[in-house]
Amino acid sequence: MIVNLSQQHSLVSTWVSELRNVNVQTDRMRFRRNLERIGEAAAYEISKVLPFEEKEIQTPLGVAIHKMLKEQPVLATILRAGLPLHNGLLNYFDQADNAFISAYRKHHKDGSFEISLDYVSCPELENRVVIISDPMLATGSSLVKTIQFLREEGRPREIHIVAAIACTVGIEYVQREEPSATIWCGDIDDELTAKGYIVPGLGDAGDLAFGTKVQM
Numbered sequence: 359m360i361v362n363l364s365q366q367h368s369l370v371s372t373w374v375s376e377l378r379n380v381n382v383q384t385d386r387m388r389f390r391r392n393l394e395r396i397g398e399a400a401a402y403e404i405s406k407v408l409p410f411e412e413k414e415i416q417t418p419l420g421v422a423i424h425k426m427l428k429e430q431p432v433l434a435t436i437l438r439a440g441l442p443l444h445n446g447l448l449n450y451f452d453q454a455d456n457a458f459i460s461a462y463r464k465h466h467k468d469g470s471f472e473i474s475l476d477y478v479s480c481p482e483l484e485n486r487v488v489i490i491s492d493p494m495l496a497t498g499s500s501l502v503k504t505i506q507f508l509r510e511e512g513r514p515r516e517i518h519i520v521a522a523i524a525c526t527v528g529i530e531y532v533q534r535e536e537p538s539a540t541i542w543c544g545d546i547d548d549e550l551t552a553k554g555y556i557v558p559g560l561g562d563a564g565d566l567a568f569g570t571k572v573q574m
Contacts, residue, residue, distance in 0.1 A: 359405040360529060363399060364545040370399050377522060378560045380566055390442040390567050393522055397446020400520045400542045401489075404431075405450070407540075429496060430454045431487040432514075434480065436461045436504055439564035443491040443520060447562030455481040457488075459507065461500045475503055493563040494523040495543065497554045498528035502535045516540075522546060522563070525556045 364371040373392040376382045382390055409428040414421050434457035448454060458481030470524035488508065492501055503517060508514070517539040519532065524543040527550045532539060549557035565571065 359540045360524075360546075361403065361540070361542045362544075362546050363396070363403065363542065367396075368399070370396060370544055374522065377544075377563075378558065383566050384478070386395070386567060390515035393442035393563070394449070396522050396544045397443040397491060397520060398449055399445045399446075400544075401450035404444075404489060404518055404520075404542060408492070429487070431481060431489050431518075432457055432481060434459060434488055434490045434504070434508065435478075436490070436492045436500060438568055439493050440491045440560075442567055443493050443522060447489060447491055447520065455486075457481065457483075457508070459504050461504050461507075469488065470506040475507055478507055480508065483508060483514050485515045487516045487518070488514040489518045491520040491522060493522040493569055494556060494559070495519065495524035495541070495558050496550060496559075497525075497530035498535075501528075501532055505536055505539070520540060522529065522557055523559060524557075525550050 364374055373395050377389060377392050399568050405427070406496055410425040411428045413425055413426045430453050431451055433444060433447050433451060433454045435441060437460045459475065460477035461475045490501065490504060495501060505517060517536065519539055519541045520545040523543060524546050526546060526548050529541060532541065547556050547559060551557060
C-alpha cells in the first residue's frame with residue numbers, strides 16, 4: 359500500500375513545498391523542523407492502523423476505559439539524512455525502541471554508485487512492527503538493502519516506510535522486493551535522473567539538514 363499524505367488538503371503539502379523551495383532551504387533549522395513535522399504527521403496516520411487494546415485508567419474520581427497502543431514499534435532510520443524524520447516519529451511513538459543504520463551511496467568516477475552499508479544497531483525485531491524513515495525514496499536501493507539487513511537480525515511482522523518525497527521508480531522497486539511493506543510519503547514525483555536524483559525533488563536532504571559532506 360502507498361499513502362501519499364499530500365493527496366488530502368493538509369499542512370503536509372505546505373511543509374513539503376517549503377522543503378522544495380530554494381529560498382527557504384537556506385534555513386537549516388526550518389528544513390529539519392519540516393522533516394520532523396512530516397514524521398509527526400506520518401506517525402499519527404500510521405498509529406491508526408496499529409493494534410490497540412482497551413485498558414482501565416484510574417482517575418482521581420473513578421475509572422475510565424481507553425484504547426491504548428498494544429505494543430510499541432521499532433523506529434529505524436538511515437543515517438544521517440533520516441534523523442529529523444526519525445525524530446518526528448519518535449515525538450509521537452515516544453516509548454518506541456530504535457534502530458540506526460548507516461547506508462549511503464558510494465559514488466564512482468564514472469557517475470555510477472553502489473549502496474554501502476557499514477553499521478547497524480537495533481533491538482529485537484522478531485514479530486515486531488518496524489517503521490523505517492528515509493527522507494528521499496529515490497531508486498529504493500538503500501531501503502531494500504536496509505530491510506534485507508534488518509531481516510538478518512529478525513523477522514518483523516510489519517514494515518512501514520516513511521519518506522518526505524518518493525519517486526515512482528523507487529516505489530515500484532520496493533514493491534517488487536518487499537511487497538508487504540506500506541509506504542507513507544509526503545509527496546510523489548515521477549522523474550529520476552541518471553544519477554539517481556528525484557526531479558523536481560528537493561536536492562540532497564542530508565546536506566540541506568546538516569551541511570555539505572566530503573565525498574569519500
